[in-house]
Amino acid sequence: MLIRNLSKPENLVIGFVNMSNVVPASFENLSSSPKRLSLEYGDLHREFHGEIFQLQNLEYLDLSSNSLTGYLPKVQLE
Incomplete structure (x- = not known):
């Protein structure tokens, strides 16, 4: 809800904020894609x-x- 109203964040730092009820995939719904995203200690x-x-x-x-599980996708470097 908080980040939904941001116009065009280039650097989005939301560290040290309890986001235990936030689904990480919800960050896909940003209106514009930030260059830097920090969710440390979330x-x-x-x-x-x-x-x-x-x-x-x-x-x-x-x-x-954070206590995330799963796998990182393969990334192709250009």
């Missing part, structure tokens, strides 16, 4: 499916100090 406890990598402009992602 208390995320869900299976990570990698949908967050669908954000078109994403260059940096910090998910450190």
Whole structure:
């Protein structure tokens, strides 16, 4: 709900915020794709499916100090 009203965040840092009820895939619904997204210490406890990598402009992602499970998708470097 909080990030839904942001216009065009380039750097989105939501660290040290309890997001235990947030599904990581919900970040796909941002109106524009940030270049940097930090969700460190977010208390995320869900299976990570990698949908967050669908954000078109994403260059940096910090998910450190969360309890996510699952696999990271294969990434092709250009």
